[in-house]
Structures are given as C-alpha cells and as structure tokens.
Amino acid sequence: MPSIKEPIVERNIWVIIESLNGEVQEISFTLLAAGRRLANAFGTRLQALCLSGEEVAFGGQLGVADEIVVMQDPTLAGFNPGSWNRSLKALFDAEPPRAVILGQTTIGSDLCGFLAEHLQLPVVSSCHQVLEGEAQAEYRSLFAGGKVYADGPLPSQGFVLSMIPGGVQAEEGKVEKEVPVRTFPVPAPDADAEKIRFLGFLEPEAGDVDIAKEEILVAVGRGIQQENNLVLANELAKALGGEVCASRPVVDQGWLPTTRLVGKSGKQVKPRLYLSLGISGAPEHLEGIQKPELFIAVNTDEGAPIFEAADYGASVDLLELMPRLTEKLLVPS
Ligand SMILES: Cc1cc2nc3c(=O)[nH]c(=O)nc-3n(C[C@H](O)[C@H](O)[C@H](O)COP(=O)(O)OP(=O)(O)OC[C@H]3O[C@@H](n4cnc5c(N)ncnc54)[C@H](O)[C@@H]3O)c2cc1C
Known part of the structure; x- marks a missing residue:
C-alpha cells in the first residue's frame, strides 16, 4: 500500500x-x-x-x-x-x-x-x-x-x-x-x-464492406425487429450513399455478419454521418463510435441514452420513418 x-x-x-x-x-x-x-x-x-x-x-x-x-x-x-x-x-x-x-x-x-x-x-x-x-x-x-x-x-x-x-x-x-x-x-x-506476453494485434476482418472507412452509416439495432425489415435499412443506406452497420443483437441473430458490428466487440467507426435506428445506446455500442460530424438517433423511447450521445434525435417508429425518408431522398430535386 x-x-x-x-x-x-x-x-x-x-x-x-x-x-x-x-x-x-x-x-x-x-x-x-x-x-x-x-x-x-x-x-x-x-x-x-x-x-x-x-x-x-x-x-x-x-x-x-x-x-x-x-x-x-x-x-x-x-x-x-x-x-x-x-x-x-x-x-x-x-x-x-x-x-x-x-x-x-x-x-x-x-x-x-x-x-x-x-x-x-x-x-x-x-x-x-x-x-x-x-x-x-x-x-x-x-x-x-x-x-x-x-x-x-x-x-x-x-x-x-x-x-x-x-x-x-x-x-x-x-x-x-x-x-x-x-x-x-x-x-x-x-x-x-x-x-503474459503480447504477441500481436489482430484487426477484425473488413468483410465485403469496411465500415471503419465508410463516411455514411445507417446503424440498426434490436428495434429493427425482424430480419425482413433490413431491406428497408439497406434501401435507405443506398439512397444516402452509405452502408448498413449494426448493434450486437442484430449480429447475434445472424441477420448481419460480425464485420458490420459496431462497438466493444466489433469495429471502431468514424463516419461523417451516423444514423442510428432502434439502438438504445449501451456503453459497449457507443465505445465503437468516434465522434461523427453528425450523429442522428431514432428511437421510440424518449429516455433512451442514445439521445445524449446524438446531435439530433427523433422519437418516432423507425419502420415508418425509413421508407418515407428513402422516398424523399430519391425524389430528384
Ligand atoms: C462484453 C460485452 C461486449 C459487448 N459488445 C458490444 C458491441 O460491440 N456492440 C454492441 O452494439 N453491443 C455490445 N454489447 C451489448 C450491449 O451491452 C447492448 O446489449 C446492445 O448494444 C444493445 O443493442 P440494441 O441497442 O440494439 O438493443 P436494445 O438495448 O434492446 O435497444 C433497442 C432499442 O430499440 C428501440 N426501439 C424498439 N422498437 C423501435 C421502433 N419501432 N422504432 C424506433 N426504436 C425502436 C427501443 O426503444 C430500444 O431503445 C456488449 C455487451 C457486453 C457485455
């Protein structure tokens, strides 16, 4: 002592x-x-x-x-x-x-x-x-x-x-x-x-898409509810020019590969835009997000901790929001 x-x-x-x-x-x-x-x-x-x-x-x-x-x-x-x-x-x-x-x-x-x-x-x-x-x-x-x-x-x-x-x-x-x-x-x-000896540092596999390098990420959590609904997230990500990543429950279900996992047991990401949909904001998830230029959170629970980390938040149903947002983005200006 x-x-x-x-x-x-x-x-x-x-x-x-x-x-x-x-x-x-x-x-x-x-x-x-x-x-x-x-x-x-x-x-x-x-x-x-x-x-x-x-x-x-x-x-x-x-x-x-x-x-x-x-x-x-x-x-x-x-x-x-x-x-x-x-x-x-x-x-x-x-x-x-x-x-x-x-x-x-x-x-x-x-x-x-x-x-x-x-x-x-x-x-x-x-x-x-x-x-x-x-x-x-x-x-x-x-x-x-x-x-x-x-x-x-x-x-x-x-x-x-x-x-x-x-x-x-x-x-x-x-x-x-x-x-x-x-x-x-x-x-x-x-x-x-x-x-105990340090032998080396293993980087997680990049997979088909390296989310660590993506500038626009649409992140989905348990709030996505069913694997079928991922198609809506993919369409939205495509309309924004980005990719889909996820919190752990989505990956644990096998709906997305581990290469798309953000957080303590996944990848560190630093996008310009992080649009989080149906993610509560657990510390193990937030640990993987280096401050994006713009962090938007969507969650039906107004008290979800993700809103404290985000720049903007909307307390709406993501299943209603995603198709409407995609439609708006695809309308030529
Ligand atoms: C050692 C360890 C390592 C971990 N590593 C990671 C990691 O790397 N990455 C990671 O993400 N987690 C990790 N976790 C798990 C972490 O603790 C959380 O359990 C996990 O992040 C929760 O995921 P979630 O936010 O998607 O689910 P939940 O916490 O269940 O949140 C789902 C949210 O969706 C909202 N919602 C539901 N329906 C809708 C709707 N229709 N529209 C809008 N919102 C809706 C709910 O209000 C809720 O806030 C780890 C845990 C441990 C113990």
Whole structure:
C-alpha cells in the first residue's frame, strides 16, 4: 500500500489515456473532460498518464491536462496487465493520486480492480456524468443499458472512477494547447513478467464492406425487429450513399455478419454521418463510435441514452420513418 505523505486534498487527479497503434483513443477525451471538471472542483492538478509500447502522437490535443506523464517501454505494448499494473504501482507509490479516472473499456475494466485494491480507494463504476456541484462533486452512473441510474457524491477520501461514453462529451476534453510532458521510469520486469506476453494485434476482418472507412452509416439495432425489415435499412443506406452497420443483437441473430458490428466487440467507426435506428445506446455500442460530424438517433423511447450521445434525435417508429425518408431522398430535386 502507498504511504500517506500529504493531506489528500493536495493529491492530483490522474486520467489513464488509452492509445492504439500510437493514436489517442476517443474515450480518453471523455475522461479528460471529466477529469478537468473534477480537478477544478477539488482545486487540484489534472495529470494525463500515457502508458504505451510505442510513441503516442498527442498532437497538442491533450491541452486540457496540466501535465502529460509518459511511461513508454516495449513491455507495455498492446496492454499487458502484469506490466501495466507493475508500472502503475511504481508511479502511484511515488505520487499517490487523489483520484484515478479510466474508461470502462477492456483495458480500464482490467486495471480498475487492481488500482482500487492497491490504492485502497472505492470504485465508482459505469459513471456517465460528473458534475462539479455546489457543495460536492457528484456522479451519475447508468446500469441495465441506461434504464437504471444511481446518483451520489464522489467519495471525499478519493476514488477510482470508471467511465462509460455518451454522457460527458469528448469534445469538451479536446483542447489544442501544448502542455509539459514528463517521463516516469518504467520498472524492470519481475519474475512474473514472462507469464503474459503480447504477441500481436489482430484487426477484425473488413468483410465485403469496411465500415471503419465508410463516411455514411445507417446503424440498426434490436428495434429493427425482424430480419425482413433490413431491406428497408439497406434501401435507405443506398439512397444516402452509405452502408448498413449494426448493434450486437442484430449480429447475434445472424441477420448481419460480425464485420458490420459496431462497438466493444466489433469495429471502431468514424463516419461523417451516423444514423442510428432502434439502438438504445449501451456503453459497449457507443465505445465503437468516434465522434461523427453528425450523429442522428431514432428511437421510440424518449429516455433512451442514445439521445445524449446524438446531435439530433427523433422519437418516432423507425419502420415508418425509413421508407418515407428513402422516398424523399430519391425524389430528384
Ligand atoms: C462484453 C460485452 C461486449 C459487448 N459488445 C458490444 C458491441 O460491440 N456492440 C454492441 O452494439 N453491443 C455490445 N454489447 C451489448 C450491449 O451491452 C447492448 O446489449 C446492445 O448494444 C444493445 O443493442 P440494441 O441497442 O440494439 O438493443 P436494445 O438495448 O434492446 O435497444 C433497442 C432499442 O430499440 C428501440 N426501439 C424498439 N422498437 C423501435 C421502433 N419501432 N422504432 C424506433 N426504436 C425502436 C427501443 O426503444 C430500444 O431503445 C456488449 C455487451 C457486453 C457485455
């Protein structure tokens, strides 16, 4: 356990940046935005921490942080939990944090338990929103695909915050400004280091269409109801000059191949237009969407979390909307 060397109020807020192939991932900006709000509320500094096996292109985009701390070493490549835990332990033993913010992603979920145990801090999971609050900083967590939420004050003794996308907007965390960069030494591998080794990163198959490269995507979810209705989505996508992709239930039913899946277990997409039809907005789905220029959501449930992530929303029946929209698009102007 780290020794307590200073009053907790002087400790900093740390955000664990996620990168892939040297590029900062979208979730990192949501974490930075939340971190900035909390650093302001607590009157502490915001530290962006980047562990990686290769050089990461920050491109001056992490300007919302007060400092970037880099731990770079081949043993950290591709996320090796043993090496990452050992490195985080070395850093946080030397510089105990007030709070650590990470994504509720594959990497973040793996680190969360270790950090909470090592730092002896409580975890606030599935956090969707943080508010500075008048008296105390507060969180809102979403569960059951956004149908249940929990609000509360953030624990005053410090915390590990595991965040889902969709609530705090990533744009708020993207600030172009150069900030000081410091390196922290990566500890030498121990006897356990060889037990888990990173062998390589497998890209999902592109399939007939590579949705990761498409500029216009019509995304269908369970709200499409039947496989037969996919023809309407395909016609709409064609009229828009785009392609159809899907949430997991549609792929699990075998109505579309896994190459069309967006999200945690599928592809990361970054289209200009993302038109989501009958998708509730679960964090595992939103994790696959890098901020599109225009995000439109259609869902009969006005309270669906997808509306918080979207720029525009319509609470209408997608089965009525799709043929009408296609018809309008095909009328020569
Ligand atoms: C480890 C793990 C990994 C996962 N990976 C992924 C992933 O990569 N991608 C992914 O998508 N999910 C993933 N999931 C599943 C995810 O948690 C959700 O269950 C899933 O995204 C829900 O899909 P959905 O929004 O289509 O369905 P639902 O949550 O059932 O939502 C359907 C929505 O359709 C609306 N609707 C119904 N009828 C209509 C209508 N006629 N018109 C308009 N709206 C209508 C409803 O109001 C509802 O909001 C993963 C889960 C786990 C645990």
